[in-house]
Amino acid sequence: MSHMENKRESDVILIGAGIMSATLGTILKELAPDWKMTVFEKLDKAGEESSNEWNNAGTGHAALCELNYTVEKPDGSVDISKAVQINEQFQVSRQFWSYLVSQDLIRNPQDFIMPLPHMSLVQGENNVSFLRRRFEALTKSPLFQGMEFSDDSNKLKEWIPLIMQDRAANVPIAATKIDSGTDVNFGALTRMLFDHLNNKHVDIKYKHMVSDIKRTKDGLWRLKVRNDQGQLEYHTAKFVFIGGGGGSLSLLQKTGIPESKHIGGFPVSGLFLVCNNPEIVEQHHAKVYGKAAVGAPPMSVPHLDTRYIDNKKSLLFGPFAGFSPKFLKTGSNLDLVSSVKLNNVLTMLAAGVKSVALTRYLIQQVMLSKEKRIAELREFVPNAKSEDWDIVVAGQRVQVIKDTITGGKGTLQFGTEVVSAADGSVAALLGASPGASTAVHVMLEVIRKCFPQHLKAWEPKIKEMIPSYGVSLAENPKLFHELQASTALTLGLADKSRVNVN
Numbered sequence: 001m002s003h004m005e006n007k008r009e010s011d012v013i014l015i016g017a018g019i020m021s022a023t024l025g026t027i028l029k030e031l032a033p034d035w036k037m038t039v040f041e042k043l044d045k046a047g048e049e050s051s052n053e054w055n056n057a058g059t060g061h062a063a064l065c066e067l068n069y070t071v072e073k074p075d076g077s078v079d080i081s082k083a084v085q086i087n088e089q090f091q092v093s094r095q096f097w098s099y100l101v102s103q104d105l106i107r108n109p110q111d112f113i114m115p116l117p118h119m120s121l122v123q124g125e126n127n128v129s130f131l132r133r134r135f136e137a138l139t140k141s142p143l144f145q146g147m148e149f150s151d152d153s154n155k156l157k158e159w160i161p162l163i164m165q166d167r168a169a170n171v172p173i174a175a176t177k178i179d180s181g182t183d184v185n186f187g188a189l190t191r192m193l194f195d196h197l198n199n200k201h202v203d204i205k206y207k208h209m210v211s212d213i214k215r216t217k218d219g220l221w222r223l224k225v226r227n228d229q230g231q232l233e234y235h236t237a238k239f240v241f242i243g244g245g246g247g248s249l250s251l252l253q254k255t256g257i258p259e260s261k262h263i264g265g266f267p268v269s270g271l272f273l274v275c276n277n278p279e280i281v282e283q284h285h286a287k288v289y290g291k292a293a294v295g296a297p298p299m300s301v302p303h304l305d306t307r308y309i310d311n312k313k314s315l316l317f318g319p320f321a322g323f324s325p326k327f328l329k330t331g332s333n334l335d336l337v338s339s340v341k342l343n344n345v346l347t348m349l350a351a352g353v354k355s356v357a358l359t360r361y362l363i364q365q366v367m368l369s370k371e372k373r374i375a376e377l378r379e380f381v382p383n384a385k386s387e388d389w390d391i392v393v394a395g396q397r398v399q400v401i402k403d404t405i406t407g408g409k410g411t412l413q414f415g416t417e418v419v420s421a422a423d424g425s426v427a428a429l430l431g432a433s434p435g436a437s438t439a440v441h442v443m444l445e446v447i448r449k450c451f452p453q454h455l456k457a458w459e460p461k462i463k464e465m466i467p468s469y470g471v472s473l474a475e476n477p478k479l480f481h482e483l484q485a486s487t488a489l490t491l492g493l494a495d496k497s498r499v500n501v502n
C-alpha cells in the first residue's frame with residue numbers, strides 16, 4: 001500500500017482530530033507502520049469539539065455508577081448485561097492506554113486519567129430498594145467486586161459530605177460506591193495521541209475542512225478540502241475514516257454509499273455548572289450519578305463530579321440537556337435542516353412525530369434560568385449558593401435516527417454506530433454514547449469491518465496491545481484481576497498519593 005508518488009495520495013485518511021480518529025490512527029500505526037496516513041481537521045488544534053475536557057463529563061464509563069445501564073425487569077430482578085458489556089469495553093481502553101504508556105508512546109498518565117470513586121445515589125423507598133437489588137446483581141460479577149452499598153446516613157456523610165450536609169432526614173436515601181472508577185481528560189489524551197502520531201510522521205493538517213467525498217473510477221476516495229489559505233485541494237485514499245463527531249453524518253451522506261441512506265441525526269446540546277470555589281471543591285471527591293427525571297433522555301442523568309482539568313480540581317454538575325440545531329459546537333444553525341435528504345425525509349418526519357415530548361423537554365431545558373439550574377443542583381448539594389457556580393457550555397451530541405425493527409420508522413438511538421461501506425473502504429462513527437470511554441473497542445470494530453483481510457496477521461499485535469482481545473473478562477475473573485492490577489500500576493491508578501481521601 002505504501003511508496004506512493006503523489007503527496008496527495010494516502011493509504012488512510014482520517015477526518016477530524018477528536019478522540020476517535022486519534023485512537024484509530026494510533027492503533028493503525030502500530031499494526032501497519034508503513035501506511036501513509038493523513039488527518040484533516042477543520043479547527044486549528046486537536047480535541048477541540050466533543051473530546052475537549054470542558055465539552056464532556058470525563059467519566060471513564062465502566063458502568064460503575066450509571067443507573068441507565070441496568071434495567072429493572074417486570075419481576076423486580078435487575079438485568080446487568082449492558083453494564084457488563086460497557087465495563088468490558090472500558091477494560092479494552094484501559095489496556096490499550098496502558099500499552100501506550102508502557103511502550104513510552106505517551107507519557108504522564110496522570111495528565112489524562114485519575115482514580116476517582118464512582119457512586120450511584122438515589123432517594124425514595126422504591127429507588128433505594130432498586131439500588132439494593134442492582135448492587136446485589138452487579139456484585140455477583142467479578143467486574144463489579146469491591147462495590148459497596150449503604151443506606152446509613154452516617155456512612156453516606158463519610159462518603160459524600162457535601163451532598164449530605166443540611167439534607168432533610170425524612171427521605172430514604174442510599175448509594176453505592178466503588179473506588180476503581182476514573183476521571184478521564186479525553187481532551188488531554190486526544191492531544192497526546194496526536195503528538196505521538198505527529199512524531200510518527202503522520203501528516204496532520206489543521207484548518208483543513210473536508211467539504212466533499214466522492215468515489216473515483218479506480219475505487220479510491222477523493223476528498224475535496226478547503227485548506228488553511230482558503231484554497232481547494234483534492235486528496236485521495238484507499239480508506240477513509242469519517243471521525244467528524246457531529247460533522248460525520250453530512251460527510252457520510254456525501255459518500256452516497258447505500259449504508260448512508262435512511263439515517264438522520266438529532267442534536268442535543270449540553271450545559272454544566274462548574275464550581276471553582278476551592279473550599280467547596282475540597283468537600284467532594286467522587287463522581288455521583290443520580291436518576292434521570294421522568295421524561296428526560298438518558299444523557300441528561302444529573303451527576304456531581306470531581307474533575308481534574310488544567311492541573312486543577314473542580315466540581316462539575318450536569319449536564320443540562322437542551323436543544324440546538326447545530327451538529328457541532330462550532331457548527332451552523334442550518335446543520336439540522338441540511339441533514340434532511342430525499343432518502344431520509346420520512347425517517348426524520350417519523351422521528352419528529354415520535355420525539356415531540358423529548359423536543360419539548362429539551363426546549364424547556366434551554367429556557368431554564370441559572371436560578372432554576374441551581375435549584376436542580378440543590379437536589380444534590382442542598383446548600384449550594386449561586387455565586388459559587390458558573391455555567392459552561394458543553395459539546396453537542398448528535399443522536400442517530402434510523403428505522404429499526406423493534407422501534408419502527410424514525411427511532412432515536414442512544415448508542416454509537418459504525419456505518420461502513422460493504423467493501424470496507426470508508427467508515428463513519430455516528431452517535432455519542434458511551435462515547436470516548438469505549439473509543440478503543442469501537443475503533444477495533446472499524447478495523448474488523450474494514451480490514452478483514454489483515455486481521456489474522458494483525459491479531460498477535462492486537463493481543464499484545466489488548467491482552468483480553470476476544471476473551472470475556474466477566475467469564476475469566478483471573479485474567480480480569482491480573483489486568484486490573486497491571487493496568488492500574490502502569491496508569492498510576494494504584495498510586496495512593498494520587499487518591500485524595502476526604
Ligand SMILES: Cc1cc2nc3c(=O)[nH]c(=O)nc-3n(C[C@H](O)[C@H](O)[C@H](O)COP(=O)(O)OP(=O)(O)OC[C@H]3O[C@@H](n4cnc5c(N)ncnc54)[C@H](O)[C@@H]3O)c2cc1C
Nearest residue numbers: 016018019020042049050051057059210245247435436437
Ligand atoms: C455533554 C457531553 C458529555 C459527555 N460525557 C462523556 C463522558 O463522561 N464520558 C465519555 O466517554 N464520553 C462522553 N461524551 C461523549 C464523547 O465526548 C464523544 O463520544 C467523543 O468525544 C467523540 O469523539 P469524536 O472524535 O467522534 O468527535 P469530536 O471530538 O467532536 O471530534 C470531531 C472532530 O472532527 C472535526 N470535523 C468535523 N467536521 C469536519 C470536516 N468536515 N472537516 C474536517 N474536520 C471536521 C471537528 O472539528 C472535531 O475536531 C460526552 C459528550 C457530550 C457532548
